[in-house]
Amino acid sequence: MPQLSLKRLLSWLLGLFVVIQVGVAVWTVRDSQRSLWLLEKEMNPLVSPYPTVSETKWCGMLATMEFAEKSESERIHFADQKFAETRNTAYQTGYSLEELQSWFRHTAMDFRLYPVRDFTYAGGLKEPYRDLRRSGFPRPTYPQSFVRFLSSVDSARLSLVLLPVLAIPLLIFRGAIAAIRDPVLTGRWKVLVGSLVVLLFLAGVAVWWVGRLRVGGGPYNFYDRTDYVSVSGTWTAAANPAHQWQTTKLDCWRTWDYCIEATAVLSPEKYLKVDMIYWPILEWEPEKIVLQEDESLPGCYVSRLELDRKIKTVKMTKTVRTRKTDDCAGVPEGPLFSELTDGLTPVFRRP
Numbered sequence: 452m453p454q455l456s457l458k459r460l461l462s463w464l465l466g467l468f469v470v471i472q473v474g475v476a477v478w479t480v481r482d483s484q485r486s487l488w489l490l491e492k493e494m495n496p497l498v499s500p501y502p503t504v505s506e507t508k509w510c511g512m513l514a515t516m517e518f519a520e521k522s523e524s525e526r527i528h529f530a531d532q533k534f535a536e537t538r539n540t541a542y543q544t545g546y547s548l549e550e551l552q553s554w555f556r557h558t559a560m561d562f563r564l565y566p567v568r569d570f571t572y573a574g575g576l577k578e579p580y581r582d583l584r585r586s587g588f589p590r591p592t593y594p595q596s597f598v599r600f601l602s603s604v605d606s607a608r609l610s611l612v613l614l615p616v617l618a619i620p621l622l623i624f625r626g627a628i629a630a631i632r633d634p635v636l637t638g639r640w641k642v643l644v645g646s647l648v649v650l651l652f653l654a655g656v657a658v659w660w661v662g663r664l665r666v667g668g669g670p671y672n673f674y675d676r677t678d679y680v681s682v683s684g685t686w687t688a689a690a691n692p693a694h695q696w697q698t699t700k701l702d703c704w705r706t707w708d709y710c711i712e713a714t715a716v717l718s719p720e721k722y723l724k725v726d727m728i729y730w731p732i733l734e735w736e737p738e739k740i741v742l743q744e745d746e747s748l749p750g751c752y753v754s755r756l757e758l759d760r761k762i763k764t765v766k767m768t769k770t771v772r773t774r775k776t777d778d779c780a781g782v783p784e785g786p787l788f789s790e791l792t793d794g795l796t797p798v799f800r801r802p
Contacts, residue, residue, distance in 0.1 A: 467618055472610040476601040480593060483544045487591065490537055490546065494583040496570060497751075503726065504570040504578040509533050509555070513562040514579040523560065530559035545596025550589035558586050571745070620655070624648060669698025671793035673763035678705040680740060680758060682765050685794030686714070688787070698794055701765065703740060703758070708732050710742055710756075730756060752787070765791040 492499040493509035504511045512518055512533075518526065534552045541551050558565070562581060569577045600606050627648045631641050671684035680703045696717035703710035710730040715723055734741035740758040752769040759766075769787040 464614065464618060467621075468610055468614050471613050471617065472601065472606055475609050475613070476597055476606055479600050479606075480545070480596045483596065484591075484593075487544055490541055490544065490551075491588070493533070493537065494586065494588045496580060502570070504580045508580070509558070510580040510583050511578065513558060513565070513581040513583075514567050518562070526559040526562075527556055530555035541591075542599065543596070545591035545593060545599070547589055547592075547595070554587065554589055558583060620651065623651065669700075669794045671791065673765075675760055675763070679703065680760070682758065682791060684765070684791035686767070686789050687792045687794075688789045699791060701756075701758075701791070703730075703732065703742075705732070705735050710740075 496502050496504050496508065496510060506512050506515055512529070518529070521529070531552070534555045537551070538548065541548060558581075565581045565583050565586060567579050568582045570580055571577050627644050630636055630644045636644075669683055669685050672682065674681040681701070683698070683700045685698055697714060699712060699714040701710055701712045709732055712728040712730060714726050714728075716726065717723060730742035731745070732740065733743045738759070738761055740760065742756040742758075744754050751772060753772050755768045755770075757766050757768075758764075767789045769789075
């Protein structure tokens with residue numbers, strides 16, 4: 452009988468391990484779909500949460516004179532280098548590595564087939580890039596990404612870590628139910644066992660509740676010196692934080708007639724990146740300062756910032772541009788509202 456019980460326990464643990472591994476794979480693959488822009492920005496910079504163009508991005512590199520002057524073998528070499536940089540991300544998100552490498556080589560050889568566009572920053576600075584939206588950029592497949600992670604060593608390791616975390620509470624709960632149903636056990640002991648199960652459940656709820664907290668953004672500060680205003684904080688949307696780990700600093704000079712916004716963000720690839728935006732000043736009044744993007748700039752939304760100098764707040768409103776592109780099809784009509792807040796204050800994530 453003990454041997455049979457041990458076999459049943461091992462079979463149950465093995466089944467739980469398989470369930471955990473499949474669940475972890477599904478969760479990881481779904482979460483990785485949020486990072487597709489890390490590759491798509493090489494083709495279209497507008498898909499990035501903070502659109503920028505530089506020669507380090509593939510679409511920007513193809514628009515430079517230096518690249519056009521390279522020989523065919525050198526352009527293929529650059530394409531293979533860029534593919535090597537994106538290989539790990541592509542593998543994790545379900546791209547076909549052969550198709551992606553072929554795409555880099557194809558665009559390197561036939562880059563002149565794709566028109567050059569100007570990406571205009573808020574301050575008027577322009578950066579050229581090749582419009583590769585019709586270049587046949589490959590698409591990832593969910594099943595392929597799922598199988599890759601399910602068969603990986605990381606999946607097995609994570610599942611082994613989670614196995615005792617889930618198995619121990621389930622075994623305790625199963626034992627408690629058996630003890631409560633045992634006719635030999637007195638009522639006092641049954642109440643004690645039931646109380647311990649309730650306390651274990653409440654402890655789990657407390658851990659889940661604390662896990663929903665988001666802490667770690669920048670503190671809020673509003674400094675106003677007549678012709679110079681400086682604000683720092685964390686962008687927070689109406690329902691939930693715009694980004695889990697993010698802090699922003701906004702500096703405005705009346706004499707220069709523009710503001711500079713610098714935002715440090717923890718990227719999905721777990722490295723810090725800094726993005727800068729130049730805002731032209733639309734209004735500078737004793738009560739408020741208004742900043743607004745140019746309607747002709749690329750992107751799906753027009754952003755407008757209002758700094759209230761009386762109550763010391765900074766609020767952003769994003770509205771859909773009147774001139775839409777194919778990339779903006781299906782985006783929320785808005786308007787979307789966000790505000791600079793104290794990032795050190797705990798904020799609950801949406802369930």
